[in-house]
Amino acid sequence: MAEAAPRLPDCPRTRLLVALILAFAFASVRQITSLPLLAAFALAALVASGQPLAVLARLRAPAMLALAIALALALFSGSDTLWQAGPLHLRSDGVAAGALVALRLLAIVTLTLVLLGSLPPHKLAEALRSLGLPAILFDLVMLTLRYIDEMRARLARAEAARRLRGGGAGWRALPERAAVFATALIHGQHRADRVWAAMRLRHYGAARPATPPFGLHDLFWIGAALALAAALVWLDRAT
Amino acid sequence: MHLPDGLVPVGMAAAGYAGSGALLALSMNRIARLPDPQAAMPRAAMMTAVFFAASAIVVPVPPTTVHLMLSGVMGVLLGWFAVPAILVGLFLQAVLFGHGGLTTIGLNGLIIAVPALMAFMVYRASAGRFPRLAAGVAGSGGVILSLAIFAAFVLLGLPAQMDASAERAALVVFVLAHMPLVVAEGVIVIVLLQILSRVEPGLLPRG
Numbered sequence: 001m002a003e004a005a006p007r008l009p010d011c012p013r014t015r016l017l018v019a020l021i022l023a024f025a026f027a028s029v030r031q032i033t034s035l036p037l038l039a040a041f042a043l044a045a046l047v048a049s050g051q052p053l054a055v056l057a058r059l060r061a062p063a064m065l066a067l068a069i070a071l072a073l074a075l076f077s078g079s080d081t082l083w084q085a086g087p088l089h090l091r092s093d094g095v096a097a098g099a100l101v102a103l104r105l106l107a108i109v110t111l112t113l114v115l116l117g118s119l120p121p122h123k124l125a126e127a128l129r130s131l132g133l134p135a136i137l138f139d140l141v142m143l144t145l146r147y148i149d150e151m152r153a154r155l156a157r158a159e160a161a162r163r164l165r166g167g168g169a170g171w172r173a174l175p176e177r178a179a180v181f182a183t184a185l186i187h188g189q190h191r192a193d194r195v196w197a198a199m200r201l202r203h204y205g206a207a208r209p210a211t212p213p214f215g216l217h218d219l220f221w222i223g224a225a226l227a228l229a230a231a232l233v234w235l236d237r238a239t
Numbered sequence: 240m241h242l243p244d245g246l247v248p249v250g251m252a253a254a255g256y257a258g259s260g261a262l263l264a265l266s267m268n269r270i271a272r273l274p275d276p277q278a279a280m281p282r283a284a285m286m287t288a289v290f291f292a293a294s295a296i297v298v299p300v301p302p303t304t305v306h307l308m309l310s311g312v313m314g315v316l317l318g319w320f321a322v323p324a325i326l327v328g329l330f331l332q333a334v335l336f337g338h339g340g341l342t343t344i345g346l347n348g349l350i351i352a353v354p355a356l357m358a359f360m361v362y363r364a365s366a367g368r369f370p371r372l373a374a375g376v377a378g379s380g381g382v383i384l385s386l387a388i389f390a391a392f393v394l395l396g397l398p399a400q401m402d403a404s405a406e407r408a409a410l411v412v413f414v415l416a417h418m419p420l421v422v423a424e425g426v427i428v429i430v431l432l433q434i435l436s437r438v439e440p441g442l443l444p445r446g
Contacts, residue, residue: 019341027342028249062337065243076405077397104245109337112244116334116341124334134267136280140327143284144291148331151285152292159296174298174423178430181293181309185316185431186439188285196281204277 007048012119012127013211014218018225019115023108025229032096034236035103041228042107049114058117062109069105070098121145130211143195147188154184240308240389240417241329241347244340247396255345259326262352266322283320286313291328298423308420311381312428314355315362315374316435316442321355322348346392354384363444370436371429378428382421386414 009015026038046052077094084090116124122142129138158180167176214222270276290309297304313321326348332338339347358377366373390410397406435442 023244023341024249024253027245027252058337062243069243069246072409076409101245105243105340106245108244108341112333112341113337117337119334124331128330134323136267136270136276137323137327139277139280140284140287140323141331143281144287144324144327144331147285147288148291151288152295155289155292155296171423171426174426175430177298178427179434181289181427182431182434182438184289184293185286185435185442188289189282189439189442192281192285195285196278199281 007050008115009218009221011215011218012123013130014214014221015115015119016127016131018221019111021222021225021229022111025232026104026107026111028233029100029104029236031236031239032100033239034232035099037232037235038103038107041232042110045111045114049118051118055110055113055117058113059106059109062106066102066105070095070102073098073101132211147191151184151188154187155180158183240350240385241332241339242343242350242389242392242396244342246340247343247346247392249342251392251396252342252346255343255347255349257345259345259348259352262322262349262356263326266319269319270323279320283317283324286317287324287328290324291331307424307427308351308382308385309424309427310351310355310385311358311377311379311424312431314358314381315377315428315432315444317355318359318363318444319356321359322352325352325355350385350388350392353388354381357381357384359444366443370432374429374432375425377432379421379425382417382424386417386421390414 009018022041026041029035029038046055049055074090074094074097075088077091077097080092081089082092082095116127119127122145125138125141125145128141129135159177162173162176162180167173270279273279290313293309294307296307298307310321310325313324317324326344329339329344329347329351333341333344358381361380362373362377364373365376390413394406394410432443
């Protein structure tokens with residue numbers, strides 16, 4: 001994972017709080033006149049990430065979704081026709097609504113990927129734990145992250161083996177696929193039993209590190225996020 | 240079947256967080272009553288990882304391809320642990336892949352976790368007498384209930400000026416497009432639970 005750029009908060013807990021504050025502020029934007037501000041925020045986040053091209057590459061799927069939603073709203077929402085081609089009507093209200101939803105979506109996803117997507121997995125889990133969520137959630141996140149890649153590889157190998165043995169495709173292959181999932185679940189269960197035994201031997205759950213209080217650096221970032229969020233919402237409502 | 244960020248009003252997204260938070264609190268309360276809640280956690284994590292990986296697999300079911308949800312079988316195998324497992328999965332999807340949404344984790348949690356719990360309760364109540372029917376209801380019913388909740392959230396959240404007939408048509412198309420998924424998940428869950436009941440019955444809930 002890449003090192004955090006110096007223009008972003010260091011503490012994972014602070015990053016998560018800043019991401020949530022700004023994401024909800026972006027989601028509350030209602031006026032199309034606020035869209036340039038949203039775009040500016042997203043661009044600033046991209047620059048602050050230090051890896052704008054890498055983040056943009058991960059925005060491909062969300063961008064396709066944003067485009068689909070924008071088109072659907074432009075064609076089916078509103079009453080005043082801007083442009084017409086046969087049965088297709090591009091409506092002005094719909095274009096505005098579509099642009100609003102699309103830009104909100106892209107701005108929030110950009111923010112999420114920049115602030116949280118660049119964190120190492122264990123830092124993500126630490127961020128959740130330090131916000132006071134139950135310890136069992138933290139443990140669930142840690143272990144899930146630990147085994148996701150292993151399970152993906154296991155399922156990919158099992159699927160390849162199925163195809164090499166002449167396994168079919170389509171509807172007829174569903175029972176075979178179910179057998180592949182069942183095998184992965186059974187292996188997972190046996191692995192979980194061994195993991196649990198090892199955790200107990202290592203005194204799992206005996207003591208948990210205390211959550212440090214927020215430092216000045218963290219308070220600055222959270223304060224700045226709250227101020228930006230308040231300014232955005234105020235400007236949006238004022239227009 | 241995820242709601243993306245920015246689609247629904249922010250009040251609705253916040254209400255989703257409250258709803259999922261309440262469901263999580265209820266599930267944690269039930270988990271705390273287990274004889275050894277910590278012992279069940281590695282299994283829940285392992286299964287979350289399996290489901291996370293499996294849901295990324297594209298399954299061709301002509302005329303379309305589907306991403307399996309597996310919410311029904313998650314509910315059957317994890318019970319109340321399905322709620323934190325699903326919320327963890329949604330959080331990781333949003334953060335690692337930009338899929339789903341950060342502000343809509345709450346709503347997406349309700350879309351998937353409520354059917355998972357329904358599947359758990361239906362299976363536990365009826366699997367003793369009608370195992371295949373219970374498995375089919377868990378699998379297909381889970382998807383149908385998710386579709387219904389998703390459609391309700393979309394109808395509530397879309398702009399008011401959207402053409403009502405177009406909205407209805409879009410929802411009909413959306414539901415029809417998911418019929419292959421409804422059938423595929425039903426078949427997969429029936430076969431999967433049959434295999435587990437023969438090979439590893441300890442994984443199945445006791446009634």
